[in-house]
Amino acid sequence: MDLFEYQGKKWFAQYGIPVSDGDAVTTVDEAVAVAERIGFPVVVKAQVQVGGRGKAGGIKLASDAAETRAHASNILGMDIKGHRVDVVWVEKASDIAEEYYASFTLDRAAKLHLGMLSAQGGVEIEVVAENDPDALAKIHIDPVDGLTEQQCREWVGAAKLNLDATEGAVDILMKLYTAYVDGDADLAEINPLILTPDGRVHALDAKVSLDDNSVFRHPEYKEYDATQLRDAREAMAHERNLQYVGLEGSVGIIANGAGLAMSTVDIVSQVGGAPANFLDIGGGANADVMAGALEVINSDKNVRSIFINIFGGITKGEEVANGILQALERVDIDSPIVIRLDGTNADEGREILSAHLSDALQMQPTMLEAARKAVELAAASSGGGK
């Protein structure tokens, strides 16, 4: 799960990483109150999980209460690349001598943790990596050993930061590594990490992504889950514990297993259709799970046909077929359904379904033929509205 800047800064602060004094607010009056408490000048920052918010006018300096009020009222409710600003972070403005970049992430190829540090911060690090790879100092860290202060110091040296920043950078990077490991982060990034004219090193931004699988160790992360960005369909699927990703097309997709679901999305595209979603209902396909999945798909107003693609493994074909039929009794579906059922006892399952087939519930023998039929049905009904 991805944190907003304000959540990331509070997360940093728990590990002793210096951040500017500030607070997150949702109203103009609160923004002014925070600014008056911490003292001017302040920076008012839009909280959105998308790059380029500064250019979009989402980051403003305010030297008094009136300016804070003006900026906060402009920024709250602003649309930045399709993301509405509901929260602003108001913090004490910092004097900046230099801007750096620092991050820890998992290098999947090396199977080691990867630290990246650059004297060129405040810009997109992918651009630095592309144009001036030598400006990016990398360190691989064995998770069993962790990061020693000596290694960290050499790494900071290799990044050629201002010498005045060395001690502060080593201190912050050691703390950032601890946060990354103890906090089970996929990514812990500070960009920019700044050196102030009076020689302090300080995190001016926070980009943190936490591992969803680690929530059992961090029950407090449930609070972040509540602020995750999900469209209405994704929120509905999340409530039903379904793996769902919303897409833009008209063919609703239900499959069992992540790989098969991905493959189903692909194949619908390959035969000229547009998938409305990725939806993995997991290994089995009982009536409860199937009904939940159909409810989510049915709530998508773009859907014109539904493709249910089930491969029965341990779950037998007749159980899958009965599950689908029971689910259909419980949910009123607006779009025609095409089923492909294969695998263990597929013949028995198809036999059960065959007594219920109609224009609204069709069956095809293979994944490819089912995809073609679902795409054809979506195209045929796309002329009329629902």
Place this chain on the structure above:
Amino acid sequence: MSIFVDENTKVVYQGLTGSQGRFYGKINREYGTQVVAGTNPKKAGEEVDGVPIFANVGDAVRATGADASCVFIPAPGVRDAVIDAAEGGVKLIIVITEGVPAHDEAWLFNKLRRDFPDVRLLGPNCPGIISPGKANIGITAGHIAKPGGPVGIVSRSGTLTYQALYELQQKGIGVTTCVGIGGDPVPGTSFIDCLSAFEDDPETKAVMMFGEIGGTSEEEAAEFIKSSMSKPVVSYIAGVTAPPGKKMGHAGAIVSGGKGTAAAKMDALREAGVLVGMNPTEAGELMAKVVAAL
């Protein structure tokens, strides 16, 4: 022959006393797998469906000669369970459990590499491994796999693995071993480990490799195929149409920063001489042609 497991493999099930462990332990045993023991520190001395339960893997190994373990322990206990298995003396540890934190996986990979270099970890978050007709360890439905060979299968996804087995069975093509390496960011066993074992296995004449978006393991596999494999490889990559930044069900299946796309993986594989199907059925058809020409 087969790779990693066969009819002589003796397996201890960590978590045999839980509902999942008991269910699949029984199914695996009915398939013919030597399910020799289970572990549960609180239930040592008891039995589950006639299989003895030990306090830890070491005790199970001493009493039964188990040389592999299969882990059905919930995610919070996986790290300790794998270390218990490695210290207990088994040489193959298969972790079916999903939802293991990526940092635990990275730690385990490096801990095993250093302290237990002859131990193979398969998974986590994988369907397991089946050498048809010999042993089935994990959650694969055994009867969708035709025994015999000449094809070896390796896949990152569970249901796509079943699809692959089924496509081949429908065409009357047998399988030596089918390995599900799992869809997590740091799998214990890689494509290359499996490709290398298949290359060395005389009964495997061709390999089917099913990958998906995210990471670079397919690209690394392509390098290996180009440099070190003589046997034909047929591949399929899922997730051609996946939007960037979204995890497609598996923790490891994500296109981020323009990296890990299906297109890049298919290009790398084609470049290495691999036949790439655009869907599982097409991959099955390509494999049928390869087998016919062997």
